[in-house]
Amino acid sequence: MGQSAASRFAEHALATRFSDLPAAAIERAKVFVLDSLGVGIAGSSVEGSEELLKAAANWNASAESSPAVPVWGRAMPVSAPAAVFMNAWQMHNQEYDCLHEGAVVHAMASVLPTALAAAELAGGASGTELIIAVAVGVDIAAGLGLASRSGFRFFRPATAGGFGATAAAARLLRLDQAALQRAFAWQLAQASGTMQAHVEGSPILPVQVALNARAALQSCLLAKLPFAAADAVFEGDYGYLRLFEGEFALEPVLKGLGRDWRIAEFSHKPFPAGRATHGGIEGVMALQKQHGFAASEVAAVEVAAPPLIVRLVGRPPRAGMGASYARLCLAYAVARTLLNGKIDLLDFRGTALADPATHELARRVTLISDGNPDPNALSPQRVTVRLHDGTEHRWSCPTMLANPARRLTHEQHLAKFRRCLDFAARPLGRDTSALLIETVDRLESLDDVCVLGALTADGRM
Numbered sequence: 001m002g003q004s005a006a007s008r009f010a011e012h013a014l015a016t017r018f019s020d021l022p023a024a025a026i027e028r029a030k031v032f033v034l035d036s037l038g039v040g041i042a043g044s045s046v047e048g049s050e051e052l053l054k055a056a057a058n059w060n061a062s063a064e065s066s067p068a069v070p071v072w073g074r075a076m077p078v079s080a081p082a083a084v085f086m087n088a089w090q091m092h093n094q095e096y097d098c099l100h101e102g103a104v105v106h107a108m109a110s111v112l113p114t115a116l117a118a119a120e121l122a123g124g125a126s127g128t129e130l131i132i133a134v135a136v137g138v139d140i141a142a143g144l145g146l147a148s149r150s151g152f153r154f155f156r157p158a159t160a161g162g163f164g165a166t167a168a169a170a171r172l173l174r175l176d177q178a179a180l181q182r183a184f185a186w187q188l189a190q191a192s193g194t195m196q197a198h199v200e201g202s203p204i205l206p207v208q209v210a211l212n213a214r215a216a217l218q219s220c221l222l223a224k225l226p227f228a229a230a231d232a233v234f235e236g237d238y239g240y241l242r243l244f245e246g247e248f249a250l251e252p253v254l255k256g257l258g259r260d261w262r263i264a265e266f267s268h269k270p271f272p273a274g275r276a277t278h279g280g281i282e283g284v285m286a287l288q289k290q291h292g293f294a295a296s297e298v299a300a301v302e303v304a305a306p307p308l309i310v311r312l313v314g315r316p317p318r319a320g321m322g323a324s325y326a327r328l329c330l331a332y333a334v335a336r337t338l339l340n341g342k343i344d345l346l347d348f349r350g351t352a353l354a355d356p357a358t359h360e361l362a363r364r365v366t367l368i369s370d371g372n373p374d375p376n377a378l379s380p381q382r383v384t385v386r387l388h389d390g391t392e393h394r395w396s397c398p399t400m401l402a403n404p405a406r407r408l409t410h411e412q413h414l415a416k417f418r419r420c421l422d423f424a425a426r427p428l429g430r431d432t433s434a435l436l437i438e439t440v441d442r443l444e445s446l447d448d449v450c451v452l453g454a455l456t457a458d459g460r461m
Contacts, residue, residue: 004232004233004234006231006232006234007181008254009143009167009254009257010170010177010181011177012136012139012257013136013137013140013167013170013171014170014171014175014176014180016132016258018128018131018132018444020258021131022261022264025135025261025263025264026131026444028264028266029131029135029263030131030440030441030443030444032098032263032266033108033112033440033443033452034413034437035413035416036091036097036098036108036109036112037072037112037456038416038418038421038436039090039091039094039096039269039420040073040087040112040113040456041073041090041420041421041423041456042073042090042345042421042423042424043072043089043090043094043423044071044072044073044090044424044425044426045073045424045425046093046323047203047323047349048203049090049093052086052207053071053076053086056078056082056085057078059078059081059082067080067120067121069083069084070083070453070454070456070457071086071087071090071457072453072456072457073090073424073428074424074425074457077457080117080118080120080121081214081217081218083113084113084114084117084210084214084216084217085213085214086210087112087113087116087117088109088113088114088206088212088213088214089206089207089209091106091108091109091112091113091206092109092210094348095272095274095327095328096269096345096420097269098267098268098269099157099269100138100262100265100266101267101275101379101400101403102142102376103141103144103156103160103262103376104145104156104157104376104378105141105144105156105160106161106209107137107138107142107160107161107164107262108134108266109161109209109213110141110161110209110212111133111134111137111141111161111165112134113165114165114166114169114216114217115133115137115168116449116450116452117217118133118169118172118173118220119172119449119450120453121173122172122173122174124447124448124449125172125449125450126447126448127442127444127445127446129171129449130172130446130449131444133168133169133171133172134168134263136167136171137165137166138164138263138266139164139257139262139263140163140164140167141160141161141162141163141164142164143253143254143256143257144156144160144163144164144240144241144245144253145160145376146262147248147249147252147253148241148245148246148247148248148376149246149247149248149249150245150246150375151308151375151376152195152198152308153195153244153246154193154194154244154245155193155194155198156244156245158192158193158208158209158211159193159212159244161209161212161213162187162190162191162213162216163184163187163191163234165212165216165217166184166187166216166219166220168216169217170220170223173220175223175224179223181229182223182227182229183220183222183223184229184233184234185229186218186229187215187216187233188230188233190212190215190218190219191212191215192211192215193208193209193211198312198328201315201321201322201324201325201328202325203323206324264404266404267402267403267404268402268407268408268416269402270401270402270408270412270416271333271343272327272343272345272348273327273328273333273343273348274312274327275400276305276308276312276313276328276378277313277327277328277329277333277334278400278402279303279305279309279378279381279383279400280301280303280305280330280333280334280365280381281334282400282401283381283382283383283395283396284334284337284383284385285337285341286395287383287385287393287394287395288337288341289341291393293393295335295361297387297389298338298361298364298385298386298388299364299386299387300364300365300366300386301334301364301365301366301383301384302368302383302384303330303366303367303368303382304368304369304370304382304383305370305378305381305382306369306372306374306379307370307371307375307377308372308377309330309367309369309378310368312328313328313330313333314367315329315331316329317329317331317332317335317362317363319354320354322353323349323353326348327348330367331362331365331367332359333347334365335358335359335362335364336352336358339357339358339361344419345423370382378400379397379399379400379403380396380397380399381397382394382396383395383396417433417436418433426457428456436456439452440452
């Protein structure tokens with residue numbers, strides 16, 4: 001019998017050296033560490049955050065998680081499991097966090113909060129170790145998504161992300177290979193989260209990411225116990241892939257470990273809504289800029305996209321919808337873009353959600369399937385805008401903006417980061433933005449990455 005997938009993943013996670021990483025992987029890791037910190041800080045002020053923080057702060061800390069760990073954008077540190085939970089939730093609660101499009105996995109939402117908490121528990125970790133932990137954790141989380149040949153049944157960003165977070169934390173907690181394999185088995189025992197919250201637009205959706213991220217830290221701590229672990233965690237008859245995904249092809253992913261660095265394949269989220277809305281948003285933005293029409297001139301908008309797009313964001317706008325529903329409603333996102341020429345975090349807060357003009361315009365937006373046979377495809381997409389005078393304008397894209405083939409510029413990346421910091425629940429110091437940018441830019445030279453947590457919480461190193 002050959003090596004199990006858990007063994008091969010564990011070997012990759014623990015044996016990788018900084019010198020093994022290509023320059024592109026290092027550079028992209030730093031880009032998405034900064035982006036993730038910004039998005040997580042902005043998520044600290046989302047509705048419901050105060051209540052969730054109070055609940056998480058009441059969880060008992062184990063002896064091994066006694067160090068108080070910062071919650072990004074807040075003044076109050078909490079136990080390590082609670083911090084992982086809150087920071088992961090904050091990263092995904094606005095649908096603004098980066099992802100691997102081919103895998104359809106928002107791996108950084110699980111990997112980075114868990115890795116930074118593990119660094120705190122370990123008494124510190126260097127910047128190079130954090131970069132490696134992020135890279136290998138993303139490889140595993142995205143690899144599990146890429147292995148799937150089936151459409152979503154469970155919420156893959158949460159379930160696959162949890163295994164990547166387990167690998168990242170294990171590396172920083174200095175587990176050996178046998179312990180990491182046990183940790184994967186513990187993670188399988190805790191993996192959870194279905195697509196029902198997504199279908200209903202429930203704010204519990206990002207909580208599923210948070211629960212799996214917290215479980216990842218717990219899995220690493222439990223792995224120190226002398227429990228026998230399941231071996232075929234990923235490929236077994238009741239292992240992760242067969243049970244959670246259905247059809248899968250894992251061997252190509254395993255063969256690519258150490259060669260295909262998935263962090264270099266990640267996409268930004270340029271707009272604060274579900275990634276599946278981004279083709280429609282960019283299309284109407286581009287057409288409006290090119291042709292100069294006003295929202296009042298629009299008779300209809302049609303977006304043609306792969307079936308997954310329709311499944312994820314084809315829901316109708318409805319009265320009384322909350323922000324979580326609106327972020328996954330293409331018609332709402334397109335209408336707000338047409339009215340304002342852009343879309344912002346504020347479009348999913350306060351009175352914007354009930355704006356009558358937005359809802360009236362959203363009813364003119366139609367999303368149709370283009371029949372793409374790939375169940376995980378997000379593109380290509382086509383947008384047609386028909387005006388009241390009969391004029392039609394068309395736009396199409398083979399890949400969405402901020403895909404690796406169409407990356408954001410450095411300044412666009414930083415502009416998003418700076419805007420996110422405006423939404424911290426606890427206002428940060430005026431120099432915080434510059435300090436975080438400068439610190440992450442020299443991440444590989446940092447002696448201890450715990451300074452990042454301090455900066456995200458109070459703006460001081």
